[in-house]
Amino acid sequence: MSKKDLLNKTFAQTLDSDDELRSYRKEFYLQPGTIYFDGNSLGLLSKRAEQALHTVIESWKTYGIDGWLKGENPWFYFPEKLGKMTAPLIGAKPSEVIVTGSTTVNLHQIVSTFYKPEGKRTKILADELNFPTDIYALKSQLKIRGLHPEEHLVQVKSRDGLTLDQEDIIEAMTDDVALIVLAGVLYRSGQILDMKRITEEAHKRGILVAFDLCHSIGAIPHSLSDWGVDYAFWCSYKHLNGGPGAVAGMYVNEKHFSASPGLAGWFSSDKNKQFDMEHDLTPAPNAGAMQMGTPNLLSAAPLLGSLSMFAEAGIDRIRKKSLKLTDYMIDLINLELGDFGFKIGNPLDSVQRGGHVFLEHEEAARICKALKENGVIPDFRTPNGIRLAPVALYNTFEEVWEVVQILKKIMKEEQYKKFENKRDVVA
Known part of the structure; x- marks a missing residue:
């Protein structure tokens, strides 16, 4: 050419x-006369997302409280339905995905549940190019446990200020690291990390891995289950076009389903037990256990329309x-x-x-x-x-x-x- x-x-x-x-x-x-090239910060509104929101509002209007179990999309099961629709985008089983919370809340949940510092294995490995909210969450989780971030949070340095050398990441996987939290795609440079290789190398060393997919979900394919990734979390308002403040999502590999949520709430419950109102939690037998409070239906609804386009395309x-x-x-x-x-x-x-x-x-x-x-x-x-x-x-x-x-x-x-x-x- x-x-x-x-x-x-x-x-x-x-x-x-x-x-x-x-x-x-x-x-x-x-918008006429406008070229919108900011979809990696906030995706545009689609007509399907708009209609999906109206559908949920209509069910509220029609059924009142019975909307939890009636209508085309009963609210009680809505986070699981959206999780099932999201699963193909990240190469996961439907039971491993739940639409809930926000990016930061979901990271807090993952760390609260699965970060278990013991003996010399007390450190969390991240990087210096990560989005600030992840680092804020990790530092606060360490402080809650009485650990100093300066000592227990390791951030891999960038050689050029834009990208990460994956050999540097692997070299930082020392025997005092308990958990790794990295972005699938770096928010500035757009570099894709080799999530498969990083996971394999971490597991060789007995380290758990979580990926922030905020800039990768809806933009690139993933195979999280096949790669053996432990956990992932993401927002839904960028490439997924879920709208400002849209409900986020979380992936938990099925091998971790037996864990009780570190931050429990009544939507952590097994669906069949939730309304027994017992004060001893019976966690959901899937990623749904990572939920906490009542789902934000009006902030989740647009995803129903948006995700239908991803399924088609x-x-x-x-x-x-x-x-x-x-x-x-x-x-x-x-x-x-x-x-x-x-x-x-x-x-x-x-x-x-x-x-x-x-x-x-x-x-x-x-x-x-x-x-x-x-x-x-x-x-x-x-x-x-x-x-x-x-x-x-x-x-x-x-x-x-x-x-x-x-x-x-x-x-x-x-x-x-x-x-x-x-x-x-x-x-």
């Missing part, structure tokens, strides 16, 4: 006409298109923006790259503001990062082409200089 072909808008339009997922774009609410086809989109964007950036000081911070190898492109630039905050002024919604990450996420279900190749042309115009005309180079309150 020639440089001329790549730079031609007609080429992008041809890619769109050949796109087997193009029909899903009309399922989403897209298939995560493999979504991943295939996602890679084509980001490959195309990287090619265009290299061809069009080489003179403007941008650095691509992603792994270029598609096997190691998640669902977004990460650009570094010293004027990143100002550039993001200029992009918004030009109708492009990006994502700024302190101190100098621009995340651009063309989402397979609703973004197009023509939009990728247009965004790169807009970036080029912003840089040539120095439009960014009218803005202050610092983030807004919410970046």
Whole structure:
């Protein structure tokens, strides 16, 4: 393929006409004159998600309290139903997945339940590039146990400030580590960690492994059960398009089902025992035991519609298109923006790259503001990062082409200089 072909808008339009997922774009609410490339922070609302929310509200209107057991989607079993729909996206058995809580709450539950410091095996292994909420949770869990985070939380260093060398992770798996918590996809650079290999190496050393899938679920395929991963947790408002504050999810390998929840609540109960109102908990015999309080039905409902699209489209086809989109964007950036000081911070190898492109630039905050002024919604990450996420279900190749042309115009005309180079309150 020639440089001329790549730079031609007609080429992008041809890619769109050949796109087997193009029909899903009309399922989403897209704002006229706006190119939304921030789906790795908050996915767009789909008509199916909206309808699913209305369906749950209608069941409340129609049945009142009987909605817990009546209607098309009885509320009492709703977290398990959504777990079953989510399971194919992470390569898990339906019984191993529950939709509940939030990212941070679910990490607290995993650590509270399965982190058991004994003898010299007291440390938790994470990394210095992890999203802050995970580190806050891990430090607080250590403090609760009277352990000092400075001593008992080990964070693998990055060699380049963007990615992790997996040999460094394995080297840090010493015999005093009890639990590993890492991201499946790093939130800044989009690097995919080799979850299978990390799990195998950890288990050789008697260490349990949990993965944060916030930036990987809905963007890349997983095989958690086959890989033997112990636990995973994620949010549902990014690539899963569940809406702001959507109920999150958790995976527990079936080999750990016998564990009682560290943070128990009445929805931790075996469904058949829950309304016996006994003060001695009988935990659910599956991942449902990791639930605590009553599920947030109105924050979970949109997932019913969103996940139905994933079931139809298939995560493999979504991943295939996602890679084509980001490959195309990287090619265009290299061809069009080489003179403007941008650095691509992603792994270029598609096997190691998640669902977004990460650009570094010293004027990143100002550039993001200029992009918004030009109708492009990006994502700024302190101190100098621009995340651009063309989402397979609703973004197009023509939009990728247009965004790169807009970036080029912003840089040539120095439009960014009218803005202050610092983030807004919410970046």
